[in-house]
Amino acid sequence: MGKRQTPPEKPAEIHEVPLRDALEERYLAYALSTIMHRALPDARDGLKPVHRRILYGMDLLGLDPRAAFKKSAKIVGDVMGSFHPHGDQAIYDAMVRLAQDFSSRYPLVDGQGNFGNIDGDNPAAYRYTEARMTEVARLLLDGIDEDGVEFRLNYDGQSKEPVVLPGGFPNLLANGAQGIAVGMATSIPPHNAAELCDAALHLIEKPDAKSKALLKWVKGPDFPTGGIVVDSKEAIIEAYTTGRGSFRTRSRWTQEEGARGTWVVVVTEIPWLVQKSRIVEKIAELINEKKLPLVADVRDESAEDVRLVIEPKSRTVDPALMMESLFRLTELESKISLNLNVLIKGRIPKVVGLAECLREWLDHLRDVLVRRSNFRKTQIEHRLEVLGGHLVAYLNLDKVIKIIRTEEEPKPVLIKTFKLTEIQAEAILNMRLRNLRRLEEMEIRTEDKDLRKELKGIEGLLGSETEQWAKVGEQVRKVRDIFGPKTPLGKRRTSFADAPEHDLAAIEEALVEREPCTVVISEKGWVRTLKGHVEDLSGLAFKTDDKLEHSFFAETTSKLLLFATNGKFYSLDVAKLPGGRGHGEPIRMFIDLEQDAAIISLFVNKGERKFLIASSEGQGFVVKEEDCVGNTRKGKQVLNVEMPNEARAITTVNGDTVAVIGTNHKMVLFGLDQVPEMARGRGVRLQKYTSSELSDVAVFDSKTGLTWKDSAGREHSMTMKELADWRGNRADAGRLAHGLPKSNKFNRGVE
Incomplete structure (x- = not known):
């Protein structure tokens, strides 16, 4: 006979659940x-x-x-x-x-x-x-x-x-x-326990106190590794009021003098949760990459305490500036966040401020106090009941012994005879014989009296919220005394200070190795830098249909100013420009220059000069170089122009006479004192035109005369006597410039 097959098992009941609901339920759990x-x-x-x-x-x-x-x-x-x-x-x-x-x-x-x-x-x-x-x-x-x-x-x-x-x-x-x-x-960063206790005591006295009021005691975080918090008081108040913020924490350092005027910086405290070895590795890496030109070496001389020794490149280096460069590039300065997101009553996640945070702790202390008091009350009541039984046994010792010896079930007899409770009868039956001779009425009554006094105090405590808070305050004071500011563990380790003010330009310069270089600009606006001051650029390669526009010497720490036809000045760092390999990069990669705007001039920012700038309509004014420096990629609008009018020329103010030449080959000379000095604007009319435009401007000393360069680079000059025919006033139309370049350009540029 064939093997009998067992029927298949009935499949379990299948419940259809929408995937969305299932995912929501499980992810929430x-x-x-x-x-x-x-x-x-x-x-x-x-x-x-x-x-x-x-x-x-x-x-x-x-x-x-x-x-x-x-x-x-x-x-x-x-x-x-x-x-x-x-x-x-x-x-x-x-x-x-x-x-x-x-x-x-x-x-x-x-x-x-x-x-x-x-x-x-x-x-x-x-x-x-x-x-x-x-x-x-x-x-x-x-x-x-x-x-x-x-x-x-x-x-x-x-x-x-x-x-x-x-x-x-x-x-x-x-x-x-x-x-x-x-x-x-x-x-949540660490804080000083004594300060927290002082704030908590104030909160007990004034339950409605706000977080800002508690900052009289809680100055800010107190990190186990020390350090210095350099945030403003306003920022700290905002952080503790809202429960969200951050603390800018710097390492603590001192300057140690050495032999023959040398010195080193010694870092003794570092920010919290930052690994010391990582700081040393980062500084060494930056030194090798030449990104810390003021630092020569770093070494770790730490034993039990932190001791990082940083050597400067030379004794003339400003130690504060050197440390500022290190704070910017390494974890010697760290931002430690504050997000007071905690579980309220162990169940509800919530971001709280300082006052609510301490209030939760105090409320918990009170709850614990009430629970412990009730527990002690129960113990005392039980003990008083037992002592009552012991007193009955002592006063009726012979009768108690007789009942225990003669009765098969002595417990109910004892309860009935002496009107005892179950607990008292059990306590009598559990007494040891050795205790009988020590059992004295006075001892029992004394203990009973003391316990009743304690019970009365506990009942008073449980019935009075004021007494409960007084007891909590006493407990908080004990903690404050244990971890007070004079104790080794309680002494504040983190201090507060304002970040030192330094010139931003000096700080940025401190982050770059100072070396000579040559800035090269192509005709199509591609820029690059060459190492050293290169005179001969004949062998330099350019992209197809491109060639050298101009070049100038600079240093890797130099700042450049670019003047464009939209009347804006743009600032560039030489250190951020591409190196000499390849054809460079379009200068528009570094600034937000509009597509319809073109470059008029690019030069090194020296900070102490004045420029005469002019538009194609013949308007212009004198501006200080410091007023031309902007801090954003969008540049700084100095000469106000609207299309089709555009910025056309810029020259250094180095003399007392202005020369203006138009596209009509007419030139006019007038005194510089006729041109106002402004920080921004449209300017005043320099030369009058009918159907032509301004081509170029120059400022020169009347004693030495006007000099210019032709297209071949040859230099020409004319004295004021030779220029007498073109002398006039600002806004004159001028006369045809015989003997001057046909290009209508002085080619003087920014000097």
């Missing part, structure tokens, strides 16, 4: 899990779940500050097995950060062994290191055995873990927190 159980700290104790579980696990192991150290492997194993099943390395990394005094302002873990260093070196494996709690962690846990906080089942339901720690220390702001969740993040 993932986001909430990340926000609440991984990334954001609780506003009450300032801890994330992993840190809370580490401290509670250490508490269960009895690792108090004065207890013996235990292996980190033991701590990690217990925490992972009982509370945090997310990988041993994640737990150990979190514990290491709690122990690093350069990461945590007030370390919660006292580590023994290699727990990493400020250079970024990794800590030893957890089998080699040992740990225990610090006094700060003890403050956070104080009261956890007195029903101070709520507990919940752990991940497998076999034991319980605290929802939040009692938090007798302002840990959220004192140690800060960093975290990235889904769609939100948190970034």
Whole structure:
């Protein structure tokens, strides 16, 4: 017979769910899990779940500050097995950060062994290191055995873990927190605990106080690595009021004098969360790339303290300017963000200000105080009940013994005979014989009296909100005294200052190696730089249908000014121009020059000259060179022109007489004093035209006469006596210029 086939199993019921709904539901669950159980700290104790579980696990192991150290492997194993099943390395990394005094302002873990260093070196494996709690962690846990906080089942339901720690220390702001969740993040720098306590005490007295008022005590962040915050007071106030902002933090440095006038800069403090080795590597890299012309060398002489030695190129270097260049290019200056995004009541993510943040901590302290008081009240009431039973037993000792010896069930007989409660009868039956001879009426009554007095105080505390806040204030004062400004751990490490004012041009010059170069401009507006001052450019290659327009000598630190037909001046850095290899790049790549505008002149900015600029309609004025410098790619409008009128000429003011020549080959000479000096405008008429335009202008000294160059580059000159026929006044039409170049150009340019 063939094998009997079993019928196929009935398929499970299939539910159709829209993909959109399924994705939304699952992604929301993932986001909430990340926000609440991984990334954001609780506003009450300032801890994330992993840190809370580490401290509670250490508490269960009895690792108090004065207890013996235990292996980190033991701590990690217990925490992972009982509370945090997310990988041993994640737990150990979190514990290491709690122990690093350069990461945590007030370390919660006292580590023994290699727990990493400020250079970024990794800590030893957890089998080699040992740990225990610090006094700060003890403050956070104080009261956890007195029903101070709520507990919940752990991940497998076999034991319980605290929802939040009692938090007798302002840990959220004192140690800060960093975290990235889904769609939100948190970034809280460390602060000084004593300052936070002072602000909290003010908040107890004036519950409606705003964040700005609390800044009288909380000056700003206090980083474990020190440093100097160089933000303005207004920016700091804005950050703490809104809960969002940043702190510009600089390294602390001093100048140390050496032999024969030499000196070095010594960096003793660096910004928080910046690796020292990375700073040294970056400075060395910039020196090799010649991007730090004022710095000769850097070396790390650090032992337990930070000591970075920076040598200048020469003794004449300005140390402040040298450090300014380093602050701009390296992590010796760092921007540390503030994003006070925390979990309110352990459930609601919210960005809060300083006042609300401290208020959450104070409210939590009060809740813990009430819970602990109720717990103590229950203990006292139980003890008073037991003492009442003991007193009955002492006063009726023989009768009690007789009942216990003769009755099969002495408990109900004792309750009936002496009108006892279940607890009192049980306490009598559980008494040891050795206690009978020590049991004295006075001792019982004294203890009863003391307990009733304590109970009365607790009931008064629970019934008065004012007393509760007074008790919280007393607790905060104790923390302030422990971490006061005169204690080694409580002393403020970060200071505040205004960033020194330096000339921007000097700073930018300090970032470039100063070397001679030659700037080459082609006829079609392509620019490049050649190393050194090159006289002979005959062998220089250009693109097809392009050729040399002009060239001039400069330095890599030079600034260039470009004057265009739209009447604008544009600023360029020689250091940003392309090198001599290839044909260069169009100058329009570096500035926002309109397509219908052309270049009139490009020259080195010297800053102390004056120029005469003129338009094609014959209008112009004198302008200072400093008024021509702009800071944007769009340039600076100096000569106001509208098409078809355009800027046509520029020349250096170097004399007392102006020469203007038009396209009609007519020229007029007049005194420079007839031309006004302006910063911007249309100018005044220089020469009158009917159907022609201005071609060129020149300013010369009447004593030496007018000089110009012809198309072949030959120089010509005429004295004032020879130029007598062309002398006139501004806005004259002028006379035909016999003997002057037919191109109607003086070719003098900017000198």
